[in-house]
Amino acid sequence: MTVSGKKQTMGFDVPSSGDNSVVAATAQRGSSPQNCPVTLAAGEATPKRPETPFRESNEDEFASVPTPGRSAGKARQAIDIKAELEKRQGGKPLLNLVIIGHVDAGKSTLMGHLLYLLGNVNKRTMHKYETESKKAGKASFAFAWVLDETGEERDRGVTMDVGMTKFETKSKVVTLMDAPGHKDFIPNMITGAAQADVAVLVVDASRGGFEAGFEAGGQTREHALLVRSLGVTQLAVAVNKMDQVNWQQERFQEITSKLGHFLKQAGFKESDVFYIPTSGLSGENLSTRSLVSELTTWYSGLSLLEQIDAFRPPQRSVDKPFRLCVSDVFKDQGSGFCITGKIEAGYIQTGEKLLAMPPNETCLVKGITLHDAPLDWAAAGDHVSLTVTGMDIIKINVGCVFCDPKEPIRVCTRFRARLLLFNFEVPITKGFPVLLHYGTVSEPATITKLLSVLHKSTGEVLKKKPKCLGKSMNAIVEIQTQRPVALELYKDFKELGRFMLRYVGSTIAAGVVTEIKE
Structure with missing residues (x-):
């Protein structure tokens, strides 16, 4: 045996x-x-x-073999993770990119066309999508179908889930997440944005199109606020459908000045926001600089792909204890099951033991897959699929955190947090019900205590125990969740210390965890 x-x-x-x-x-x-x-x-x-x-092996028998556990521990010390990361992909850093924007701004078409131009979709497949979309009476949706793969998404013509794919630029390996724009699917969009390092905000340049997304009720503002609150600092704004307004410079400037003012308020630095005129349908200015004379007379900047390539890769927390937020769970062939998610911190090797929280169950990592390729190890920033054994699949939900058994993540139902409230009409009082979005978790919660109102920039206490909180305020509150959630303090793990609060379909606040109670 x-x-x-x-x-x-x-x-x-x-x-x-x-x-x-x-x-x-x-x-x-x-x-x-x-x-x-x-x-x-x-x-x-x-x-x-x-x-x-x-x-199908007996998992108890599996667990009773002690030696491999020890040797796996030795192997872990032997790996120089930073050197290995540099060697991987020929030294190209990894970048997680989310595509956001109002519904119908052309996000899926834009990225589908870019992937086609990069050769990630072959001509035969593209021809199939073109003929199928024409048959369905949606000829302009052919490129969107590269990323919108389910029948329902194609029938409705809207992205509903986060599509994920990979492509390479000259100096980066990019994991692309196409987030839904429709307001019904904001929870899915938050899950995608929580896993991103940088974002491309797609806006519709057509008359009335930009206004519909930007004014009240549109998703452009909410998406920009969400990604900023979730830690994205670099943003490329793809001003799409410019061919519909004949590449007018005035229209481009009108959009960039309105957006620029808003994005500055949302917390983006002007030097980290880049505007690119594009056309997702015709493919202009996507992978190479456009030669359209109406555009070249006034625009000489980068194409969208060049801008993605120019983003600074973020610092990865490989030195910290291992943390992975589960975004999907499914049964694999053979023994064990698979979990997918982004490694937020640390690194993992096959043969290692992991602890899943809140269920507090340990398991063994049997296999690691990154972009469908099997690996011996993976590190912070990677979107991986882990095959694990020695645990019951029923106990694992989306939102569980897998961590290092020696340094586990803390689990609680009550914590204190600093909130930044958005433009929200209803005042927040003690006992206010909210939906907590944290990593890939969506959990009902209640604001049980209003502790203090803070000054926005200095953080000093302006008022203790306020009766209610209004829009644009900064405050310290206590939050109680219905079920235990695995949390980290923002000062220790920025990636796992951020969350969003939503109420009746709109995002009302962004917050960071300051104290874990119980």
């Missing part, structure tokens, strides 16, 4: 020392040393035996 146990923990690789283990095994069975060569020769088929890992 030790042999099969050893093979199992190694994933699907048979250890090169396999021959010795067979010798050891035969010796244990009491066969004479002279017989050993015979056993090996007769057992030429032995190397074919590592089908064992694929069998």
Whole structure:
């Protein structure tokens, strides 16, 4: 059993020392040393035996093999994660990019066309989408179908879930997340934005199109506020559908001045916001600079791809304890199941033990996959799929956090936080019900105490125990959740100390965790 146990923990690789283990095994069975060569020769088929890992194994038996756990610990010390990260992808840093904007601004078409121009979608597939979309009477949706893959998304013509794909620029490897723009799917959009480092905000340049997204009820403002509150500091604004207004410079300037003023209020630095005139349908100014004379007379800046390439890669928290927020759980073939999510901090290797919180269950990592390629290790910033065993799939939900058993994440139902309230009409009082969006979690909660109102820039206390909180205020409050949630303090883990509060379909506040109570 030790042999099969050893093979199992190694994933699907048979250890090169396999021959010795067979010798050891035969010796244990009491066969004479002279017989050993015979056993090996007769057992030429032995190397074919590592089908064992694929069998539905008894997980208790799996857990009872202590040795691999120790050796995995040694292996962990042996890896120089920073050097390995530099070697990976030829030294190209990883960038997680989310595409946001009002519904119908052309996000999916823009990115679908960019992926096609980069060769990520072959001509045959593209031709299939074109003919299918024409049959459905939606010829202009062909490129959007590259990212909107479900039947319902295609029927309704709107993105509903976060589509994820990968492409490369000259100096970066980019994980692209196409977030839904419709206000019914903002919770899905928050999940996508929480996993992003940088964002592309797509606005519609057509007459009335920009105004519909930007004025009251549009999603342009809310999306920009959300990504800023979730820690995105660099933003590219793709002013899309410029071909519909004949590439007019006046229209472009009108949009950038309105947006610029708002984005500055939202907390973006002017030097970190970049405006690019584009056309998702015709593909102008996406992967290469446009040659359209109406545009080149007044615009000589970067194309969208060049701008994505120019983003600064963020600092990854590889030195901190391991943290991964689960965004999906599914059953895999064979034993165990898979969880997917973004590694927020630390790194992981196959054969290591992990702790899942809040369920407080441990499991063993059997395999790691990044962009459909199997790996031995993965680090902060990677969107991975982990195959785990030794735990019941029923206990794991979207929003659970997998962490290092030696340094677990804290779990509580009550915590204190600093809130920044948005332009929200109803005053917030004690006992106010909200929906807490944290990482990939969406959890009903209540604001149980209003502790103080703070000065926006200095943070000094202006008023203690206020009766209610109004729009644009900064305050310290206590929040109680219905079920336990795994949280970190903002000062320790910025990625896991941020959250959003929503109420009846609109986002009312962004917050950071300052104190965990119980």
